[in-house]
Amino acid sequence: MATPWPYSHPSGEGDVDKIHDFLITHTQDGILTWVVEEQAAQEFSLTYQEVELTALAAGIMPGRYQKNRNTLSLADQATLLKSHVAVIGCGGLGGCAIEGLARIGIGKMTVIDPDSFEEHNLNRQILCTINVFGMAKVDVALTRIREINPAVEVVPVRDAFSKEKGPEMLKGVQVVVDGLDSIPVRIQLGEVCSNTGIPIIHGSIGGWYGQVTTQMPGEHTIREIYQDYSGEEGIEKDLGNPAFSPALIASLQAAEVCKVLLGMGKCLTRRMLFFNILDMDMETLKL
Amino acid sequence: MPITVKLFASLRKGRFDEDTRVYASGITGRSIVRDIGIPEKEIRLVFVNGRHASLEDLLADGDTLALFPPIGGG
Numbered sequence: 504m505a506t507p508w509p510y511s512h513p514s515g516e517g518d519v520d521k522i523h524d525f526l527i528t529h530t531q532d533g534i535l536t537w538v539v540e541e542q543a544a545q546e547f548s549l550t551y552q553e554v555e556l557t558a559l560a561a562g563i564m565p566g567r568y569q570k571n572r573n574t575l576s577l578a579d580q581a582t583l584l585k586s587h588v589a590v591i592g593c594g595g596l597g598g599c600a601i602e603g604l605a606r607i608g609i610g611k612m613t614v615i616d617p618d619s620f621e622e623h624n625l626n627r628q629i630l631c632t633i634n635v636f637g638m639a640k641v642d643v644a645l646t647r648i649r650e651i652n653p654a655v656e657v658v659p660v661r662d663a664f665s666k667e668k669g670p671e672m673l674k675g676v677q678v679v680v681d682g683l684d685s686i687p688v689r690i691q692l693g694e695v696c697s698n699t700g701i702p703i704i705h706g707s708i709g710g711w712y713g714q715v716t717t718q719m720p721g722e723h724t725i726r727e728i729y730q731d732y733s734g735e736e737g738i739e740k741d742l743g744n745p746a747f748s749p750a751l752i753a754s755l756q757a758a759e760v761c762k763v764l765l766g767m768g769k770c771l772t773r774r775m776l777f778f779n780i781l782d783m784d785m786e787t788l789k790l
Numbered sequence: 791m792p793i794t795v796k797l798f799a800s801l802r803k804g805r806f807d808e809d810t811r812v813y814a815s816g817i818t819g820r821s822i823v824r825d826i827g828i829p830e831k832e833i834r835l836v837f838v839n840g841r842h843a844s845l846e847d848l849l850a851d852g853d854t855l856a857l858f859p860p861i862g863g864g
Contacts, residue, residue, distance in 0.1 A: 594864050595864055689862065707861045714861055727842070737861045779799060
């Protein structure tokens, strides 16, 4: 359990000033390097997230985020670091979304998937390597996120999403990423999010094709897209999914997550982008 | 009356991307789908002139009917 922020750390409140001074003293050109971040975490018994939030509040950019500068401000990075996102499904879309969200510095990620990695995941699922066959996808996700960004708190849930368990699974979550591979479960997820007030970034893929849209609380976009569809799968049942489709759609999902959290730009609400990578066409559908 | 039919994604395979066809007035999207020979279960999203629609809707002179298959992979 992460310490709430702003926190009263056991080592004493006076330490906040000491940490601040330490960071100021060891910062070069407004950048906090990883080496100094590690030192600060050890010296003051803080989590990396606490060190990064202290730095950001002091106008110091953790080195890992320096190339986000002028796209994301210090305040934006702090907002992301205090955010909680759930990724439902850790396969093709979910894996790529997790990768992007960890790198951009989402402070807390709940990752949900009941499955383990198998050989047929290798063609597209970024978390899958020959060394992780048989391992739980959520455990591999946890390891990957920690390797990329230890400031991210991870809650791995090795379970299938269901409408019964959904509200409990998504407690405290601010934005959901749909990385599922079942149309009926997607509809359930969309409805749970709608009813519990959580924006959800829907993405799905099949062969050379993919779609992405953002559903805000109270909307039923996902249900409307699939309507009374009775099947479990769509065209991906015949076409499979190559490496580039999840990478494309999940990147857009990760970007939408950040925009929703930061209130930036124009989100894909009541619009769906439909990609045809084979013919390099994109349609914007008004829903 | 001319109706422009646009097919998307896998619906194009062995058919066409876009075609303008002449139909009798009062035709529905469903009848056109049957005419083209697309099994209805292969279609999920229907748009008429860029607006979300149903296969049961009556089409008007010069309408554009766009058809999309279901995509559900992750």
